[in-house]
Amino acid sequence: MATLATGATNLDQLSLAARAFHDDLHPSLATRNGTSFLWMNGNAWLTCVRKRGEWLVVRLFETEGCHSIATLGFLWAVEKAQVVNLLGEPIGTPAVAARGKSFEVELQPCQIATLRFLFQGCRTEYPDLDAYRSVWVG
Numbered sequence: 001m002a003t004l005a006t007g008a009t010n011l012d013q014l015s016l017a018a019r020a021f022h023d024d025l026h027p028s029l030a031t032r033n034g035t036s037f038l039w040m041n042g043n044a045w046l047t048c049v050r051k052r053g054e055w056l057v058v059r060l061f062e063t064e065g066c067h068s069i070a071t072l073g074f075l076w077a078v079e080k081a082q083v084v085n086l087l088g089e090p091i092g093t094p095a096v097a098a099r100g101k102s103f104e105v106e107l108q109p110c111q112i113a114t115l116r117f118l119f120q121g122c123r124t125e126y127p128d129l130d131a132y133r134s135v136w137v138g
Contacts, residue, residue, distance in 0.1 A: 036075075037074060037075040037076075038058070038072065038073070038074055038075075039072075039073045040060070040070055040071065040072050040073070041070065041071045041073075042068055042069055042070030042071055042107075043062055043063050043064040043066070043068040043070070043107075044060045044061060044062055044063060044068065044070035044105075044107060045060060045061055045063050046058065046059070046060050047059050047060060047061060047112075048114075052088050052116070054118060054124065055088075055116040055117065055118060056116065056117045056118075056119070057084070057088055057114065057115070057116045058072065058114070058115050058116070058117065059086075059112065059113070059114045059115075060072075060105075060107075060112075060113055061107075061110065061111065061112045061113070062107040062108065062109060062110055062111050064109075065109045065110055066109055067106075067107070067108060067109060068106075068107050069104050069105070069106050069107070070104070070105050070107055071102055071103070071104050071105075072102065072103045072104075072105065072115075073101055073102045073103075074101050074102070074103075074117070074119065075101070076101065076119040076120065076121070076122050077100055077101050077119065077120040077121075078098035078099075078100070078101065078102075078103055078117055078118070078119060078120070079098070079118045079119055079120045080098065080117070080118040081098045081103055081115055081116070081117050081118075082115065082116050083113070083114070083115055084114050084115065084116050085114065086114060088114070088116065098117070103115075103117070
């Protein structure tokens with residue numbers, strides 16, 4: 001286990017603890033065959049990955065105390081991405097354009113960012129209930 005230098009900040013301690021707890025392929029970020037559905041490059045750390053309705057919500061924070069760009073990569077092509085608040089509600093800006101299977105997010109020093117993603121071809125398809133109206137209305 002790595003040790004901290006004298007005078008390490010709370011952020012250094014938090015980052016070290018998080019890195020010691022997580023390995024490169026955390027079980028919550030893997031599919032059944034062991035292939036990761038989410039990867040990240042940059043000075044950031046993932047703190048939350050969850051499904052909320054049709055959306056995948058991802059929360060991350062900048063770890064080095066400097067302006068940086070984090071790249072999130074997914075197993076599927078991103079259809080739409082939105083910046084959301086801590087409750088998962090869209091804030092200020094409209095949906096952010098995404099390209100292919102990766103997405104770049106610009107982070108300010110020590111910023112916490114929460115994003116939500118829709119993926120192409122991975123959403124639940126609901127049957128057209130109006131087509132069966134004569135059956136259930138009578």
